[in-house]
Amino acid sequence: MGDERCYAKSLCRHSKRKGEVRLRPALLESFQEIRDKNMLTFKEAKERGVKVAGIYCGYCPRELVLAAGAIPVGLCGTREEPIAAAEKDLPRNLCPLIKSSYGFAATDTCPYFHFSDLIIGETTCDGKKKMFELLGKIKPVHVMNLPQIPDRESSLKLWHDELQRLQKVIEESFAVEISEEALREAIHQTNEELRVRKELLDLNRNKPALISGMDLLMTTFQVGFNADHKEGVVMMERLIAQVKEMAAQGHQVGDEKTPRILLTGTPVGMGSEKIVSLVEECGGLVVAMQNCSGYTCTQFMVDENDQRDPLMILAEKYLSIPCSVMTPNPGRLALLEQMIKDFQIDGVIDLTWQACHTFNVESFNVSELVKNKLGLPFIQIETDYSNSDRETLRVRIEAFLEMI
């Protein structure tokens, strides 16, 4: 029984098609180095007096940081290593993302946290907002009061106030003044970044897919560590060109039959890529990710011709991010449905980090949409960053792929 193909054969890591060589775009390597290389750039920038603001969430209006001539850097914890240390101060049954974020700070093992002059947090979920209180003992932390019923007039007003307050805090801590011009320029830069990010993620609307989920995750994660965001934009543009060129020569990832999986739910990054790697080891492809580390935030580009108060424009933009911390959160379902169509999705995996109540509860709505309304295979997976359940998860993911 040699190499004939069957519906499930390509799903099985034990019978990888022989002789299959998958070319990866050579430019991917340049992304792999960003996090490490940029430490030096950050250090030099800091020596020149450039300020750094550490951010933890998609709701943080990074444009205000950019407009202050400072560097925003995402500090969301995606690794297992510092969790044990974090559990000295935090309860064990807390979301691993929160524990990891705090652990990096408490053990001073994240250079980017180390470089940060100011931490900006938001009152998103309970665990995070309380964690910021402890973080405040290590670094200056400013927590924004994020309203959670997004479509109320009072919420927008509160959030606009919070943006004004953040502007003042940044101006005071960094001893700068943020001009409207600088803010509009920052809005433009952020738009550019989102545009290119979206273009990169949209490559996989193609069937067969053009880039693996693991590669997408790695590039979008790494590019966030660029001190110079414009450089990140250029790197992504080059990568897109290379992938397209390879596609024109017939290099694709997987084939017509490879199960196309959409990952939704809690954010993932390098170190917490367990589900993405398992899907791809089992022969599927994560062609799209609907989470704040993936596609979700790329939706919210700002109209640069809008002449209203830029803080109001930003307040509206950020309040429309459809994260499970909001109630109700119909935007997520609408986006999911659209993405399932656009990316020709065969099955949806909803990832919930252990002890994340908002995503865990919301999984009910997601399953109704995917299973009942769209009739697609759906599975919710609740796990943490550790590898202890890797093999049992493998069975579930393999079985899930066999359903397709």
Place this chain on the structure above:
Amino acid sequence: MIVAGVDVGSISTKVAVLTPEKITYKMAPTGWSPRETGLATYQGLLQELGHSEDDVDFVVGTGYGRISLPFVSKAITEITCHARGAAHLVNDSTMVIDIGGQDSKIIKIDQKGKVLDFVMNDKCAAGTGRFLQMIAAALGLDVAELSELSRGKTPLTLNSMCAVFAESEVIGLLAAGRDKGEIVAGLHQSIARRIASMAQRMGKAARITFTGGVARNEGLCSCLREVLGAEIIVPAECQLAGALGAALLARDYLS
């Protein structure tokens, strides 16, 4: 055409061989080497049938030991195999409950045994074959005796569903002089409730196929029947559904 299915579970290994004329099975305890037991059981059955490995056109491996079997043509998860096997054994059933050695699973299936949805309890031992084994040992009994002992007894309420705590709770109840039969009846009820809460998440089913070694426990079956309000059917080959499904999938693959 000869095809085979090899299901290497955590407690026992089952092999099914399908020839155009008949289906034959063989079972053996898995022991410490899933790889060797899998091969030996497979070869043993072929020998009994007067066949050699070369006569077999396709072998599907399944069960937790499936990754360690070098001789299989293809590995498929126990979810897919159980669904296929159960649908073959019982007509018109839309749900399969399988309680295996180290996990329990509930699978929603269509007429042909294709998986529509599933849930798996793989997080803790409670509600698995191993859990029953542990409790039986704590009571100084064999698993096979549990059902008989609980017959007609009023179930005691057990509070712990964690395997470790349940064991000490049971020991405590014994020390307090409670009746073994009532304890076992309580145990069955709490397992049935746990399984039922998983099953209810999958929607309603009128006819449920119950597979896995634990399905032989009539006491647990009647609890399930009561809690779920459904017809619970235990096929004679309840322990062989995985191996049978694997063999059937091997045949599907060839045709």
